[in-house]
Amino acid sequence: MPDQVTLTVNGTSVSVPAGATVAVAVAIARQACRKSVTGEPRGPLCGMGICFECRVAINGRAHSRSCQILCEPGMEVSIDE
Amino acid sequence: MSREEERHFDVLVIGGGPAGIAAAVRAAECGVQVGIVDDNATLGGQIWRGSLENGPAPDALHWLRSLQKLGVTELSGMRIFDQPDTGIVRAEGFEGSCELRYRYLMVATGARERFLPFPGWTLPNVMGAGGLQAMVKAGLPIRGRRVVVAGTGPLLLAVAAYLHEHGAEIPIVCEQASWGSLARFSAALLAHPGKIGQGIKLKRQLGRVPFVPGSWPVAAHGRERLESVEILRHGRREMIPCDYLACGFHLVPNIEFPSLLGCKIQGGYVQVDEFQRTTVDGVFCAGEPTGIGGLELSLIEGQIAGLTAAGAVASARKLFGSRNKAVSFSRMMDRTFQLRTELRTLPSAETIVCRCEDVAYSRLQGHTSWRAAKLHTRCGMGPCQGRICGPATQFLFQWQPDSVRPPTFPVRVESLASVTEHRGASALQQ
Amino acid sequence: MSPGFDAVVVGAGIVGAACADELAHRGMRVAIVDRDVVGSGATAAGMGHIVVMDDSEAQFVLTRYSQQLWQALRPSLPRDVEYEQCGTIWVGADEEEMAEVRRKQKYYVARGLPAEVIDAKALKQLEPNLRDGMTGGLLIPEDGVLYPPCAARFLVERAQQRGAKLILGTSATQIGEGRVALSDGTELRAEVLVNAAGSWSGELTPGIEVKKRKGHLLITDRYPGFLRHQLVELGYLKSAHLVSGDSVAFNVQPRQTGQVLIGSSRQYGAEQKNVEHNILARMLQRAQEYMPGLGALSTVRTWTGFRAATPDKLPLIGPACHDKSVFLATGHEGLGITTSLATAKILVNQIMGVPSEISIAPYLPSRAPKEKVHA
Numbered sequence: 033m034p035d036q037v038t039l040t041v042n043g044t045s046v047s048v049p050a051g052a053t054v055a056v057a058v059a060i061a062r063q064a065c066r067k068s069v070t071g072e073p074r075g076p077l078c079g080m081g082i083c084f085e086c087r088v089a090i091n092g093r094a095h096s097r098s099c100q101i102l103c104e105p106g107m108e109v110s111i112d113e
Numbered sequence: 114m115s116r117e118e119e120r121h122f123d124v125l126v127i128g129g130g131p132a133g134i135a136a137a138v139r140a141a142e143c144g145v146q147v148g149i150v151d152d153n154a155t156l157g158g159q160i161w162r163g164s165l166e167n168g169p170a171p172d173a174l175h176w177l178r179s180l181q182k183l184g185v186t187e188l189s190g191m192r193i194f195d196q197p198d199t200g201i202v203r204a205e206g207f208e209g210s211c212e213l214r215y216r217y218l219m220v221a222t223g224a225r226e227r228f229l230p231f232p233g234w235t236l237p238n239v240m241g242a243g244g245l246q247a248m249v250k251a252g253l254p255i256r257g258r259r260v261v262v263a264g265t266g267p268l269l270l271a272v273a274a275y276l277h278e279h280g281a282e283i284p285i286v287c288e289q290a291s292w293g294s295l296a297r298f299s300a301a302l303l304a305h306p307g308k309i310g311q312g313i314k315l316k317r318q319l320g321r322v323p324f325v326p327g328s329w330p331v332a333a334h335g336r337e338r339l340e341s342v343e344i345l346r347h348g349r350r351e352m353i354p355c356d357y358l359a360c361g362f363h364l365v366p367n368i369e370f371p372s373l374l375g376c377k378i379q380g381g382y383v384q385v386d387e388f389q390r391t392t393v394d395g396v397f398c399a400g401e402p403t404g405i406g407g408l409e410l411s412l413i414e415g416q417i418a419g420l421t422a423a424g425a426v427a428s429a430r431k432l433f434g435s436r437n438k439a440v441s442f443s444r445m446m447d448r449t450f451q452l453r454t455e456l457r458t459l460p461s462a463e464t465i466v467c468r469c470e471d472v473a474y475s476r477l478q479g480h481t482s483w484r485a486a487k488l489h490t491r492c493g494m495g496p497c498q499g500r501i502c503g504p505a506t507q508f509l510f511q512w513q514p515d516s517v518r519p520p521t522f523p524v525r526v527e528s529l530a531s532v533t534e535h536r537g538a539s540a541l542q543q
Numbered sequence: 544m545s546p547g548f549d550a551v552v553v554g555a556g557i558v559g560a561a562c563a564d565e566l567a568h569r570g571m572r573v574a575i576v577d578r579d580v581v582g583s584g585a586t587a588a589g590m591g592h593i594v595v596m597d598d599s600e601a602q603f604v605l606t607r608y609s610q611q612l613w614q615a616l617r618p619s620l621p622r623d624v625e626y627e628q629c630g631t632i633w634v635g636a637d638e639e640e641m642a643e644v645r646r647k648q649k650y651y652v653a654r655g656l657p658a659e660v661i662d663a664k665a666l667k668q669l670e671p672n673l674r675d676g677m678t679g680g681l682l683i684p685e686d687g688v689l690y691p692p693c694a695a696r697f698l699v700e701r702a703q704q705r706g707a708k709l710i711l712g713t714s715a716t717q718i719g720e721g722r723v724a725l726s727d728g729t730e731l732r733a734e735v736l737v738n739a740a741g742s743w744s745g746e747l748t749p750g751i752e753v754k755k756r757k758g759h760l761l762i763t764d765r766y767p768g769f770l771r772h773q774l775v776e777l778g779y780l781k782s783a784h785l786v787s788g789d790s791v792a793f794n795v796q797p798r799q800t801g802q803v804l805i806g807s808s809r810q811y812g813a814e815q816k817n818v819e820h821n822i823l824a825r826m827l828q829r830a831q832e833y834m835p836g837l838g839a840l841s842t843v844r845t846w847t848g849f850r851a852a853t854p855d856k857l858p859l860i861g862p863a864c865h866d867k868s869v870f871l872a873t874g875h876e877g878l879g880i881t882t883s884l885a886t887a888k889i890l891v892n893q894i895m896g897v898p899s900e901i902s903i904a905p906y907l908p909s910r911a912p913k914e915k916v917h918a
Contacts, residue, residue: 052252069471075237079247084496485580488692527838530827532820
């Protein structure tokens, strides 16, 4: 069984298999990654780091492309607004 | 502050997909110093993307082992964003940026999916076909979820088969190409028996999943996320409840960096000679940026480029025959999966076309060029730098893209602040 | 044959647009010609600031007058013009610069422009992302920023509502003697021809001293709250003042979108559009010296533009020396957006033979040339 990694997404604790991306963690938490310029909820589109729809703030760093970032224990992920 | 580093290579490969890996391996086998750069955490690009479950793609395994055995320097998690001078590119990673010097550059930047706007396409859980597959490979649970697969291109079947294998329920695969086009394609496949074998295998994997040519999505519905997809099929609309929509309209080559280098672009692809050399001295290009051709062609082109750069020209020549065969297959694909004009009528006035800046379709109509639209509506001024809305508006309005400026990808200000010109310096003199 | 026009304006940048708007407002039948789209030259490239400058008395008068015109126009401006009265802070890094801050404040206040000296502590509160150790600054609350291409489009549309005709995608190849020859082979005739062609105005009116002065810019992704005011280093004037060589100066601006716009650079003799790595890097290093946090922000794109520069740093507004039908409205360097409205007013006043609110003498094309300082 793969190891699990625990992190928080918008304050909620989420457990994912080690090696999963932050975008997956956000999806498992049933959250949107970001709010668009006019306030629409958005999630990953291209899955390869090009569309920028998967952006979240990770440990305070804004505009992090979550589909290319692996989850680490204790990461604090929040919606990019 | 960025960490300043400098690395030197005889051959530097940009892009860790099949073309790049093949180029790196063949060049390294000839004994030259090779480096390969890719922005993902592990090599493989898109088609060879590894999965959480199974590790690297099976096809890729022996190539990846060769890479390691040959001592090729792998620079993962790094993006090339600029060329300050001949023989030098700059790359940014999560922590810092660095300078990479080369004698020969292999551009193997691959392709991305083409997205076309339609009402509701911005809802969470509407993704590209390759996009959803990438997410599943990265750990997204898909067992028992309903996924409508739609759009165009061979990727759809491959993705549908993959998702099906992993327990997704697939109510339908909508291919916008007509039965006629596909029948001609299948007949022409007789010249490519290997492909027929692949096709049969996919069909078997898909079992009873309905594959419907001549159909396409017209709207995605849902409040906070996708709840159902409306498709058009034989002139009739059908509503299909689902959890995900995997929708992509074939592929667009990633030609931004070669454009910045000054490589001649012909018909939207990087122009290369029979040795995969671009019009810029010392720069090769292999794989999708020279023409959407799929895995086999990418591997052949990558090898030709790598061998040529390393001086093994005779060996490179030996591959010309198999390349010609693979090219004819890729041309067939282009014709088969051409976009039908009805797809231009999909967006409504309020449909968002530029997702970064939330610019609606109605605001874009009436502008005569990409540049005018950009200036007056901000379309294309977001972080995707027009990679998503560019191909869409090119299809909708026939706009031609702008010239490319550095950075070819959003990077931190400090990474650009570290760029300096080196007059006359080149890897050869090092 | 062309329909009857009283005036033809060549150039639909911010200055041409403002002139066309004012001409139409005063009842003239106007044609506007541009070879590209509205607001596509320096108007598209610039920082869009509305800023009062005091490099000379004449510059102060023109910028202040025009700033007030923008304030009056503000209620009519549509949302996409993104007008924001964010104010400017001229930042001081040492005691010498604080002395300059105090001098400027006296100068401005004596002329009725609100200006407040702020100390290091107040500066840190107003702009927490400035590095420690700044000595203070000068706050000009009435300065602002806007998005120029949409401002130009607004002015052109207003002119069109009064009957002005917009001709895009054709260049003017020759102007003079009441005629504008166009590259499509046609010709426009009018008694009044306005050369508002910015950094290309010297091609249309030979002998005028307008040279291209290249600038680089960078815009970041959205970081709302990172920056509240336009910030300029006091050395900016030294940079703008230099008449040869390349220079950079710290100048950042908050956009309404939350993006940070970073400038500024000046080069003479650089006529290619390409982004030059050296000068871009220098500009960004300078910006990081003042605001270290800029380094971590994500860049969305960089670009260049050409300012239209004159030897004495003042624009050319008034009749051309050689031809009764040609009027100049060009040479605005880095103050095109700011002074566009005032330019239009004093130009059209001259065309109609009526006096202006400010003295027009310093901007007349016929003014006595100062020593030629262009390289």
